[in-house]
Every structure is written in C-alpha cells, then in structure tokens.
Amino acid sequence: MMLNMAQAINLALKQEMEKNKKVVLLGEDIGVDGGVFRVTEGLLERFGPNRVIDTPLAESAIIGTSIGMAIYGLKPVAEIQFDGFLYPALDQLISHAARIRNRSRGRFTCPLVVRIPCAGGIHAPEHHSESPETHIVHTPGLKAVMPSTPYDAKGLLTAAMRDPDPVVFFEPKKLYRSPKQEVPEKDYDIPIGKAGVTKEGGDVTLVSWGTMVHVCAEAAEKLKGKNIDAEIIDVRSLSPLDTETILNSVQKTGRAVIVHEAPRTLGLGAEIAATISEADILSLKAPVKRVTGFDIPMPLAKHENLYLPDAGRVSRAAEEVMKF
Amino acid sequence: MRKGIVRFSVNYVQILDENGKCSESTELTNEQVKEIYELMVLSRIFDEKSVKLQREGRLGTYPPVRGQEAAQVASAYALDKKDWMIPAFRENASMIVRGLPMEMLLQYWGGDERGQKIPADQNNLTFAIPVGTQPLHAVGIAWASKIMGDKIASLVYFGDGATSEGDTSEAMNFAGVFSLPLVFACMNNQWAISVPRKKQTAAETIAQKAIAFGFDGIQVDGNDVFAVYKATKDALEKARSGKGPTLIELFTYRMGDHTTADDASRYRKKSEIDEWLKKDPIERLRKYMESNKLWTKDYEEKLLVKSGKKVEDAIKKYESVPMEDPGKIFEYVYAGMTEKLENQQKSLERQDESKS
Numbered sequence A: 001m002m003l004n005m006a007q008a009i010n011l012a013l014k015q016e017m018e019k020n021k022k023v024v025l026l027g028e029d030i031g032v033d034g035g036v037f038r039v040t041e042g043l044l045e046r047f048g049p050n051r052v053i054d055t056p057l058a059e060s061a062i063i064g065t066s067i068g069m070a071i072y073g074l075k076p077v078a079e080i081q082f083d084g085f086l087y088p089a090l091d092q093l094i095s096h097a098a099r100i101r102n103r104s105r106g107r108f109t110c111p112l113v114v115r116i117p118c119a120g121g122i123h124a125p126e127h128h129s130e131s132p133e134t135h136i137v138h139t140p141g142l143k144a145v146m147p148s149t150p151y152d153a154k155g156l157l158t159a160a161m162r163d164p165d166p167v168v169f170f171e172p173k174k175l176y177r178s179p180k181q182e183v184p185e186k187d188y189d190i191p192i193g194k195a196g197v198t199k200e201g202g203d204v205t206l207v208s209w210g211t212m213v214h215v216c217a218e219a220a221e222k223l224k225g226k227n228i229d230a231e232i233i234d235v236r237s238l239s240p241l242d243t244e245t246i247l248n249s250v251q252k253t254g255r256a257v258i259v260h261e262a263p264r265t266l267g268l269g270a271e272i273a274a275t276i277s278e279a280d281i282l283s284l285k286a287p288v289k290r291v292t293g294f295d296i297p298m299p300l301a302k303h304e305n306l307y308l309p310d311a312g313r314v315s316r317a318a319e320e321v322m323k324f
Numbered sequence B: 001m002r003k004g005i006v007r008f009s010v011n012y013v014q015i016l017d018e019n020g021k022c023s024e025s026t027e028l029t030n031e032q033v034k035e036i037y038e039l040m041v042l043s044r045i046f047d048e049k050s051v052k053l054q055r056e057g058r059l060g061t062y063p064p065v066r067g068q069e070a071a072q073v074a075s076a077y078a079l080d081k082k083d084w085m086i087p088a089f090r091e092n093a094s095m096i097v098r099g100l101p102m103e104m105l106l107q108y109w110g111g112d113e114r115g116q117k118i119p120a121d122q123n124n125l126t127f128a129i130p131v132g133t134q135p136l137h138a139v140g141i142a143w144a145s146k147i148m149g150d151k152i153a154s155l156v157y158f159g160d161g162a163t164s165e166g167d168t169s170e171a172m173n174f175a176g177v178f179s180l181p182l183v184f185a186c187m188n189n190q191w192a193i194s195v196p197r198k199k200q201t202a203a204e205t206i207a208q209k210a211i212a213f214g215f216d217g218i219q220v221d222g223n224d225v226f227a228v229y230k231a232t233k234d235a236l237e238k239a240r241s242g243k244g245p246t247l248i249e250l251f252t253y254r255m256g257d258h259t260t261a262d263d264a265s266r267y268r269k270k271s272e273i274d275e276w277l278k279k280d281p282i283e284r285l286r287k288y289m290e291s292n293k294l295w296t297k298d299y300e301e302k303l304l305v306k307s308g309k310k311v312e313d314a315i316k317k318y319e320s321v322p323m324e325d326p327g328k329i330f331e332y333v334y335a336g337m338t339e340k341l342e343n344q345q346k347s348l349e350r351q352d353e354s355k356s
C-alpha cells in the first residue's frame, strides 16, 4: 500500500490491536478527534472506548497510569500530544517506567510505548518543535526509536509494541505527510537496536535520524556534484544504539559527520563521536564533525530555519572533513 | 440571581475511643481482632528493632512506622489476597500484613534491591520513594483490572505531604472520571518531614479533596483499628461493586523521626508527642481486648516472646544472605542485556580481578 508516515503508524496500531487484545491507546484527543495529527483516526470506532481512551489533560497521569496498566498486564500505547509537553511526564518515565524492572529485580516490568510527535520544521508555536530525545537516551531502562520513513515507522512501532521494556517512539512531525512509500500490509517488524544504511558511499559517513536523514540525503546529492561519495546511516534506534553499523561505516570511510536537530551540547551526536574515537581513532582521517541545532531554545517559526540543520550546512561540514 | 449550588459535608468516623470503649459493632470476629493485634505488636517490634539496627550500623536509613500501626495494619488487613496494594515508602507494617517476609524489608532498607522482589503470589507493588508518584500507578492498575474484567479492588497509600504533589491530584481526577475500583488511603500523620499538615494545605480536611474530584472522602480516626478496618472494607466493597473510588484520610501521627536520618526535635514539641501518646493504637486495642476477655498478661508475654523471635529470625536471615553477585546490577535494566551493558559488566569484572 502507498502510505505516508501518519497512515503507516495508524496501520501498525490497528494491526497490533487486532492481534493483541492487551494493547490499549490513551492520550489527549486521540479518540473522537483521532489525534491532533489524525494518527489514531478511526481506531475509537473500531476498538471502542475501553481500548482507545480520551484522557483528561495531564501528561504525568497519562504516563503514570500507563505504568500501572503495564505492570498489571496490559500493553498501553500512550500518546504525548507534542514533544514540548513531555516534560511533565519525564518524572514518571525516568523515576518509574525505567526502573521498575530493576527495582523489583524482575518481578515487575513496564512494557509500555510512548508515542511522541517531535521535532521542528512545521512552523508551529513555542513548545511544539522540540527534540527531547537526549533526556530519554540518557535514561537507563528506556529505549528510544525514531523512524524516518513510513516503512520504518510501521516496522519499528510494531517492534516497540512487542518489546518487553518501555519504548519511546518519536514521530518527526515534518515527515507525517511527506511522500508516500510502499508499505507492506503484512506483519513485519524492524528490530530495535539496528541502524539502517540508507545510501552506501566510500568517502564520508553521514550519521543522522528522523527528519535529518532526508537533509543528509539532500546533502549527499550536493556532494555528488563535488565528487564526494557520502554514506548515510539512519540511526533509527537511538537507544540501544547500533554502534557496530556506525563503526563499520567509519572504518570504511574514515570520516564522520553527525547531524541532529536537538541542541548540540550532550546531544546524542556527542555520544556517537566519543564512541567512534574511543573504539577506532586510528581509522579516522579527520576529526568527527557535528551539525546540530544550536544551544538555544528552539526559535519560533520565523527563525526556525536558522536553527535547523539544512543540506547546505551538512554538505559544507562534509567538505571540511574531506579537506582536513 | 445567586444561589448555593453545591454543598458538601465530610464525615469523621471513630468506633473505638481512646479508652478502648466501642461505640458500635466491630464487624470482626474475636479471632480476627486478636490477629490484628498480633500483627500490630509484631510490626512494632520489627520497627523498634529496625531503628536499633540502623543505629548499630546494621541497616541503612529506615522510615519508622511507630504510631501508625492501626492505620497500616487494619487497612491492609481489609484487603483480599487478590486485591492490589500500592505502598508509599513507610508501609512496612502493611507489607508485613500482606505477607512480605520481614527479612526482605530489612534487605531493602539495608540497600539490596532483592528485598523488593515481591513474591510472585503477592499483589503488592514496590515502595515508591518519589513522594506522590505512586497514586498514578495505582490508578493504572485499577484501570487495567477494570478493563480486563477482574473483580478486584486496589488500595494506594500516600502521605499528607503527598497530597500537595500534582500527580496525586491527577490520580484522583482520573480515578473519578473513569470511576475506578480504587481506595485512596491518605496517611495523614500530621507531618511531612518538618512541614506540619496545616502548611501543606489550607483545606480543613484532606478528605474533602475528594469532593472536587467527584467522589466521597471520609476522615477516619487512624489510631482506631475498627474504624480503619470498617472504612477500608466499605470503600473496597464499593470499589468492587463498580461504584468508584473513595478517599480515606487516616488521621494519625508519626511518633518517630521522619527517618533514622532525621531529628524531629528540631521542629516539633515534645508536648505534641505526649498528647498523641495517649492515643496509642496498640494500647487502645489492648484495653478493648482486656475488657472483652481477649487479653491476659500471660497472652501478652507469650506474644512478645513469639513476635520477638520472629523478628530475630528475620534479622538472622537478612544478615546471612550472601551479597548479590556484582554483575547483577546490569542484568535488570532491560529484559535482555544490551551490548553496551555487557561491555560495562565485563569492565567491572576486570576491575574486580585487578583489585584482588
């Protein structure tokens, strides 16, 4: 089927809910309204109000009650309406969802999924364009994934819903309605913890995730014109991180540019750069470079393009590492 | 036009007064009364012993129960085995009632996670140290039980301090909206470390907070086992019959320090403690039992010996458990270990080898 990312996510939810009666969805405006991005459209009609729950407006409660449901034996898939409203729920995620297995030495587990529309580029108001993935990745006990295509979205969400641990599923808003892609109707999953190589190349490795994978693809086109052959890695699984795929690529190219939308300081790019240099400094022909958001609050619509890495910034960085 | 549109009142319940006199029937058999008394005595000995162990450096920081035995024991006693109990962190006595071995409590307060590996046949959640976070888990548990059609109820404990946390309000709100089978048991022990109840909320009672969320609140003499038992039992039955949540404010007092790391004399007067000493929950029940021929000196002596021995046995078990294998700290982060964790586990093993 030809689907955009929002439709692919909807299909994954629908199919898993049919298969697994324990899956329940909860969040703000996800039922009658079908979600503010229409991702859960039609699911209330199909599965009823016991499985598609419009909650009162309280993020900490959405996650906190999901934790209780997961402990009891349901498979809650909670939606946080926008990235910037994750913060009230971070306490529940960090203090409890991430720890209950460890705290109880395996007696209780917390297999929940948190879906979060994330990142910028859609000219939204303040708090609607954040990239909070570092907070999740930094928390032992949580997993985090972010697809960049409809195909990956369906497979990764299916895997997330079958995972025995809490998974935060980031959905780049800008990609919800980007070009449709062939998405199999049949059941498939994409293993959490595995990155994808979306373009092979021999000169420089571009490492990114979410919306930025497409920016890297655009940059790779530009670089081609300058005779630079870039390899693109779509990290997909931010935690656990597939260091093997990244290191294999850097071993081949000897150069890496890491691209993310989140602010630079302590962004996942810092971890990847450190991992590359710890594991394999001798294959590097140039220092690892980062192209990231700035260390400022995400600007409002008029200036968001200044903040967001674009193909120009990425290709310039790649040229710099080539020249080193 | 102006007219009153909402009126509310909050009931206070006491069945057993400070002199051990009962104002109504207790709904408990003599055997049950004795069982509750014995659990309270056991809890107190455990509690005293735990504080002592901490002073001797044999236990970590410990939050004493002293004074709250009726509130904890009688409420936990009202639960059915299949019901869920979601504790805060001070519910050592409730945990004992629910069957958690005392050596596991010691193990946990001694700094060993295995103490919170709740036995598989017990529906008790682990302690929650972040204040006021666990009512939401209880709502999720009660909600799941309702969705799955299980005929059980759940009960969550939280303190007077916890009522100020947003999560506690969110929990009551959700429970009200979805009419969940849950009892909110607020342990109003008058203090949140050094902050007195009056500085926690301007509301006259904690019980009345339920009104705003659309369900009943009741204040109960928390040092009266019979009132605590009856109020909890009624609320649990109401929950099971699909009539939604109840907030029970258990009006009691924390006789000890906040924890063994605290010195309560810095912020509260001895005269206040002396007043509450007269309301001691164990002493009160003892008086009742004595006048109803359920208690003799001989019975008491035997009970103290028996309970003391149980606690000593638990301490022995606790102190003879071998340390958990160091590598285990990596093994419960996820269902399976990630490559990164495996590497870190190996690096810890190498460190260990180089030390020896």
Ligand SMILES: Cc1ncc(C[n+]2csc(CCOP(=O)(O)OP(=O)(O)O)c2C)c(N)n1
Binding pocket: B090, B129, B130, B131, B132, B158, B159, B160, B161, B162, B163, B187, B189, B191, B192, B193, B254, B258
């Ligand atoms: C979120 C949070 N803030 C602060 C603390 C530190 N703390 C531990 S217990 C406590 C007071 C709790 O009072 P209350 O809820 O009345 O329970 P009690 O200790 O009286 O049983 C505080 C401030 C904490 N554990 N969690």
Ligand SMILES: [Mg+2]
Binding pocket: B159, B160, B161, B187, B188, B189, B190, B191, B192, B193
């Ligand atoms: Mg208190």
